[in-house]
Amino acid sequence: MSESTSAPAPVLPLRPASECRFDAVSLGEVMLRLDPGPKRVRATRAFDVWEGGGEYNVIRGLSRVFNQRTAVATAFADNEVGHLLEGLILTGGVNTSLIKWVPYDGIGATVRNGLNFTERGFGVRGALGVSDRGNSAASQLGKDDIDFDELFGTLGVRWLHTGGIFAGLSAKTTETTIAAVEAAHRNGTIVSYDVNYRPSIWMNNGGQEHAIKTNRAIAPLVDVMIGSEEDFSSGLGFPVEGMDAGLTDQTVASFESMINRVADAYPNLKVIATTISTVASATTNNWGALAWSPETGLLKSTFRNGLEVFDRVGGGDAFGAGFVFGLLAGQNLATCVEYGAANGALEMTTPGDSSLATKDEVVSLATGGTARLVR
Numbered sequence: 001m002s003e004s005t006s007a008p009a010p011v012l013p014l015r016p017a018s019e020c021r022f023d024a025v026s027l028g029e030v031m032l033r034l035d036p037g038p039k040r041v042r043a044t045r046a047f048d049v050w051e052g053g054g055e056y057n058v059i060r061g062l063s064r065v066f067n068q069r070t071a072v073a074t075a076f077a078d079n080e081v082g083h084l085l086e087g088l089i090l091t092g093g094v095n096t097s098l099i100k101w102v103p104y105d106g107i108g109a110t111v112r113n114g115l116n117f118t119e120r121g122f123g124v125r126g127a128l129g130v131s132d133r134g135n136s137a138a139s140q141l142g143k144d145d146i147d148f149d150e151l152f153g154t155l156g157v158r159w160l161h162t163g164g165i166f167a168g169l170s171a172k173t174t175e176t177t178i179a180a181v182e183a184a185h186r187n188g189t190i191v192s193y194d195v196n197y198r199p200s201i202w203m204n205n206g207g208q209e210h211a212i213k214t215n216r217a218i219a220p221l222v223d224v225m226i227g228s229e230e231d232f233s234s235g236l237g238f239p240v241e242g243m244d245a246g247l248t249d250q251t252v253a254s255f256e257s258m259i260n261r262v263a264d265a266y267p268n269l270k271v272i273a274t275t276i277s278t279v280a281s282a283t284t285n286n287w288g289a290l291a292w293s294p295e296t297g298l299l300k301s302t303f304r305n306g307l308e309v310f311d312r313v314g315g316g317d318a319f320g321a322g323f324v325f326g327l328l329a330g331q332n333l334a335t336c337v338e339y340g341a342a343n344g345a346l347e348m349t350t351p352g353d354s355s356l357a358t359k360d361e362v363v364s365l366a367t368g369g370t371a372r373l374v375r
Helices: 054-064 080-091 148-156 171-186 208-221 227-233 249-265 315-328 331-345 359-366
Strands: 022-027 029-036 049-052 072-073 075-078 100-103 115-119 128-132 157-163 190-194 224-225 271-281 284-293 297-300 304-308
Touching: 022 148, 022 171, 022 315, 049 054, 049 080, 054 072, 054 157, 054 190, 054 315, 075 080, 075 224, 100 157, 115 271, 148 157, 148 171, 157 171, 157 315, 171 190, 171 208, 190 208, 190 315, 208 227, 224 227, 224 315, 227 249, 227 271, 249 271, 249 284, 249 297, 271 331, 284 315, 284 331, 297 331, 304 331, 315 331, 331 359
Parallel strands: 022 072, 022 157, 029 115, 075 100, 157 190, 190 224, 224 271
Antiparallel strands: 029 049, 115 128, 271 284, 284 297, 284 304
């Protein structure tokens, strides 16, 4: 691991678990992923279905992999697709009581549930996602549709996770994100935010310039900032300069410079974490992560060169789940970044948007385990 277990933990004033109904709650859109398996979307005649969403995937991992008490705050059109999504969420062990159900208009003219057609890619053919989320119920979720003070105050939540995908769906969801984060802080809840820059989301919503403006408006309200190189560069406006193609000392130094600039710009941030992924092919990635706090400075995870990938979608979210779990458990930052990197690596070995690993598998890999047969 990157540091000894005596390394300090970040200073996060977490509420006691005994005072809270939930360990963690996500705020974001959950879409139905239609997966053609090894085929292409344009050529398949059958799909597997999964639930997925940048913010939700983190909370599902916290529930299913790390046995945390979680809930998802989102909205669905009240139809069979919505209830299919509800069933998938329940399978992930996530509480659904915070879902807002919106009457369906019969054809989806005013409200619908989002669909995400995603193919995995192979070799030189990259993964491909086609989102169909216009007029989704989640994109219309307003700041008064959920009683955030009831949630964070009366019920109690230790951790809120949200991000730039939900904040970017509409002007309304930007307001809702800010309202939720402010209510969380009023009630002593830690907030993590994954910048999660997706060009398709901002295409008809002000473009990259508006994405940066939105994320920079939310950044001063956040405790833990998570992202990838593209997220920090394109979504927050802090480019990683001088990065090499591989996971070299120069690459780490380039990321360290970026993280220091983000920390200087937002002194409220207690922790910053970023994944580092360089793509040799759709089925081979170099993978690792960095984390920073004022107490520790920069720490790096184990770097896995030549990581074999089955389905890379959701690897960053799985990193978030492992990383947040470590912070919730009071682990030092070196352990947290190892948990995140290990869970992300394991997630990319299975289909779907969320990790299918176990906590024991994550801890084993994070502490030097291998792929040797277990029986």
